[in-house]
Amino acid sequence: MDRRHFLLAAAAANQSWAQANDRVRVAIVGVGSRGTAHIKEMLPVPNLEIAALCDVDGARAEAASQTIFAKTGKRPILETDMRRIFDDKSIDAVSIATTNHWHALTAIWAMQAGKDVYVEKPVSHNIFEGTKVVEAARKYKRMAAGGTQRRWWGKYRKAIEVIHSGAIGEIYQGNFTFPGNRDSLGFKPFKEPPANLNWDLWVGPAPMQKYHENLVPYNWHWFWDFGNGELGNNGIHMIDVLRWGMKQKMAVSVRSTGGRFGYKDQGETPNSQNVTWTFADGSSIVGQLRGLYTDEPMSWDFFGSKGHMHMFSDGRFRITMGRSKKPEPEMEYYSDIDHFAKFTEAVRTRNSKLIEAEIEETAISTALCHQGNISYRLKRELKFDPATMLFVNDKEANALVTRKYRAPYVVPERV
Numbered sequence: 001m002d003r004r005h006f007l008l009a010a011a012a013a014n015q016s017w018a019q020a021n022d023r024v025r026v027a028i029v030g031v032g033s034r035g036t037a038h039i040k041e042m043l044p045v046p047n048l049e050i051a052a053l054c055d056v057d058g059a060r061a062e063a064a065s066q067t068i069f070a071k072t073g074k075r076p077i078l079e080t081d082m083r084r085i086f087d088d089k090s091i092d093a094v095s096i097a098t099t100n101h102w103h104a105l106t107a108i109w110a111m112q113a114g115k116d117v118y119v120e121k122p123v124s125h126n127i128f129e130g131t132k133v134v135e136a137a138r139k140y141k142r143m144a145a146g147g148t149q150r151r152w153w154g155k156y157r158k159a160i161e162v163i164h165s166g167a168i169g170e171i172y173q174g175n176f177t178f179p180g181n182r183d184s185l186g187f188k189p190f191k192e193p194p195a196n197l198n199w200d201l202w203v204g205p206a207p208m209q210k211y212h213e214n215l216v217p218y219n220w221h222w223f224w225d226f227g228n229g230e231l232g233n234n235g236i237h238m239i240d241v242l243r244w245g246m247k248q249k250m251a252v253s254v255r256s257t258g259g260r261f262g263y264k265d266q267g268e269t270p271n272s273q274n275v276t277w278t279f280a281d282g283s284s285i286v287g288q289l290r291g292l293y294t295d296e297p298m299s300w301d302f303f304g305s306k307g308h309m310h311m312f313s314d315g316r317f318r319i320t321m322g323r324s325k326k327p328e329p330e331m332e333y334y335s336d337i338d339h340f341a342k343f344t345e346a347v348r349t350r351n352s353k354l355i356e357a358e359i360e361e362t363a364i365s366t367a368l369c370h371q372g373n374i375s376y377r378l379k380r381e382l383k384f385d386p387a388t389m390l391f392v393n394d395k396e397a398n399a400l401v402t403r404k405y406r407a408p409y410v411v412p413e414r415v
Helices: 003-022 033-042 058-072 082-086 100-112 127-139 154-164 199-203 229-246 339-349 359-378
Strands: 024-029 048-054 077-079 093-096 116-119 144-146 171-179 253-259 272-278 284-290 299-304 307-311 317-321 382-385
Touching (some): 033 048, 033 093, 077 082, 093 100, 093 339, 127 144, 154 317, 359 382
Parallel strands (some): 024 093, 171 284
């Protein structure tokens, strides 16, 4: 080989190495509805490879792998136990779309193993877990994103920019309405779990209990051991937008009422819930979640000292100023940001500023949901100290800040 061909070959080899080194290899843990959405959204992202799938339901993982093979011609590694994924040094990042009660521990284990993480909302099952996820991200210097995707969407980003500019003045209250329209679960008998489901791993950190079909695959949301009700399911998105616009952190008091109205079934969480969060400066967020029948749309409202912004379900907004009832002219919105493309870039460049929904922001919004649920369960107003992330002089409430973990699936005090 002459010198020219040698240099060309060397350059080609270096280019191939750089391209391979540039690729971010991601494992998706949990391939139900959200994990399947992650696959769909990740497949078009340049320099991102879905290298592994992990699900305690082997049949579900196999079906998801077929989707990836059909699009890429490559088959991802399949695992049932996420810990084997974390032992794989070739995996750069982990996307977490498990049941809520697994989110925090999965993220902590992944970060301890040197992986960056994208954690679906809510990022924790309780307040304690959220603080530990953020602590692990800082300790291990990981890129960590939360699944509050509206922070990446152009209409919402424009609305928040307008609010932060002071256009409607000082924001003293934010309201949200979420209509869930949930029907009765009925009652499912206890039975043996299906052969393709690893029940021990599915239950994980929660108390061991008998299998029934109102838990798998989706209705676990409405049981306290595994989910956080509609407030933690969709309310997290609602409160995150308001908190973002209001530049608030943790509430200092919370009051929640509601119930499971209209039917008797196996579910435990409220199907209708009203929550008021009050912050140290006296401003507040008022949330209404309705699971029974209504034709009202999902919406947000920001009330300011100069005017009012109403946000529609798709992120468009309408502003009225002062006493006027005539809306201001509609503005030009921003384009959406591809959150998985930006997360991939953050993993490659180690630049956390590329992450719009950084883990600490989503963890705070998640903690507000937990505050609301604890007040609902105890049926009274609660006072909270953001400095300690505990309720004030309230042993009963603080017992619900964390949970008793089932070994070996324990969220540690020291991450």
